Amino acid sequence: MSTVILSINAGSSSLKTTLYAYGDEKKLRSLAKAEVSNINSQPAQLKYSSSAKQDKKDVDNVSDHKAAFEHVLKSFLEDESVKEVKNKDDIRYACHRVVQGGDFEEDQLITKETFHKIEALEDLAPLHNKSAVDLMVACHEHLPNVANVACFDSGFHHTMPDHVRAYMIDQRIAKEKGLRKYGFHGLSYSYITRAVAGFLDKPPEDTSMIALHLGSGASICAIRNGKSIDTTMGLTPVSGLPGGTRSGDIDPALIFHYTSDASKLSPSSTKELHISTAEEILNKRSGWKAVAGTSDFAEIAKKDAPASHRLALDIFVDRIVGYVGSYYVKLGGDIDALVFAGGIGEKSALLRKMVIEKIACLGFSMDDKKNEQLDGDGPVYGIGEHNKRKTLVCETDEDYEMAYNSMMHPK
Numbered sequence: 001m002s003t004v005i006l007s008i009n010a011g012s013s014s015l016k017t018t019l020y021a022y023g024d025e026k027k028l029r030s031l032a033k034a035e036v037s038n039i040n041s042q043p044a045q046l047k048y049s050s051s052a053k054q055d056k057k058d059v060d061n062v063s064d065h066k067a068a069f070e071h072v073l074k075s076f077l078e079d080e081s082v083k084e085v086k087n088k089d090d091i092r093y094a095c096h097r098v099v100q101g102g103d104f105e106e107d108q109l110i111t112k113e114t115f116h117k118i119e120a121l122e123d124l125a126p127l128h129n130k131s132a133v134d135l136m137v138a139c140h141e142h143l144p145n146v147a148n149v150a151c152f153d154s155g156f157h158h159t160m161p162d163h164v165r166a167y168m169i170d171q172r173i174a175k176e177k178g179l180r181k182y183g184f185h186g187l188s189y190s191y192i193t194r195a196v197a198g199f200l201d202k203p204p205e206d207t208s209m210i211a212l213h214l215g216s217g218a219s220i221c222a223i224r225n226g227k228s229i230d231t232t233m234g235l236t237p238v239s240g241l242p243g244g245t246r247s248g249d250i251d252p253a254l255i256f257h258y259t260s261d262a263s264k265l266s267p268s269s270t271k272e273l274h275i276s277t278a279e280e281i282l283n284k285r286s287g288w289k290a291v292a293g294t295s296d297f298a299e300i301a302k303k304d305a306p307a308s309h310r311l312a313l314d315i316f317v318d319r320i321v322g323y324v325g326s327y328y329v330k331l332g333g334d335i336d337a338l339v340f341a342g343g344i345g346e347k348s349a350l351l352r353k354m355v356i357e358k359i360a361c362l363g364f365s366m367d368d369k370k371n372e373q374l375d376g377d378g379p380v381y382g383i384g385e386h387n388k389r390k391t392l393v394c395e396t397d398e399d400y401e402m403a404y405n406s407m408m409h410p411k
């Protein structure tokens, strides 16, 4: 008898889902994947793949995650090659990626009580948590017999010390409002830690690294003996590194000088969700989209790209190496590996080369050939080594991480 898990990863404009099954041997098998992209702009696209079926098509009337989820579910249920799922009731668990988990450290079974606690966290992360909460409601409606589990992107960072988590502001207000560094991409960092430890043939508790999750949202994590000691994102994902549409760190006073109405509520705020125009500008109208006019990093890294693209690339590399230097010191130089992950970290040989050249002074190196052509079975690839310190690429997988935790610690 197999247990079936559906992993649900809600991005700001996409919905990525994977169906997994496992049996007594506790080995996860991926059965099928479905992804809806372009959710807020018409038409949205649905991409589906299983061992028997590959499909890509436009889908109409998908203006929110709930509508996208209905398409995804229909695709899974229509695919007769997925023998483990003949009807909705064959799905045992739905795992939801929740970016801002507040004080939650571990995955939570979603009950009425935990649902309301997660819903309340929307105040801290209006731009990130809403779609996840909407999908919990959709699952409750469409899959009434499934057990819903919330998996928090912030959970991995609960081991950061207090002096790293705290901002230098009035501590009474900080406590009252939960204003501290939380950090995100934790599902990815947890996957990377286990995968890299396996690759190095060491227990995770003895493995230390600087991990770079570089996607359209980008962050870095300092991991000592398998645990996060610092990361670049903070109260929200806007801080730290810049991203596709995010500014990354700025002087906070810049907000007051940017436009006269930056402090007003943004047009997309509703009665329930209060997003300031500044928050929207820094999250959705900044980053390489603002500097280079595209949020596609592959375009930015093209050989003959214009000067605006080169500026975006140089800013990104500058901020990355600055944090690597800082985390090298925080880890006391005691590092097994520097790990590139995320869409950009995994696919851009140019970005990896630019970063490694600038941090060679810290004792990192790479082999150009291995960097250009990743060699091995994955998910971890070695691309360089200097004095036993390795440079690695890891194909990270947040969906797998959620399903893996659900399998190892069933709720």
Ligand SMILES: Nc1ncnc2c1ncn2[C@@H]1O[C@H](COP(=O)(O)OP(=O)(O)O)[C@@H](O)[C@H]1O
Residues within 6 Å of the ligand: 011, 214, 215, 216, 217, 244, 295, 296, 297, 298, 299, 301, 342, 343, 344, 347, 348
């Ligand atoms: N071949 C490539 N070279 C450089 N960047 C790439 C390549 N393929 C994809 N990317 C970039 O990866 C980013 C998306 O990464 P991903 O981790 O999937 O992001 P997210 O989960 O935040 O949407 C995009 O900026 C995209 O342009």
Ligand SMILES: CC(=O)OP(=O)(O)O
Residues within 6 Å of the ligand: 011, 012, 099, 153, 184, 185, 215, 216, 217, 218, 237
């Ligand atoms: C937390 C975060 O920024 O997520 P993503 O990279 O998926 O946008």
Ligand SMILES: [Mg+2]
Residues within 6 Å of the ligand: 215, 217
């Ligand atoms: Mg991502």
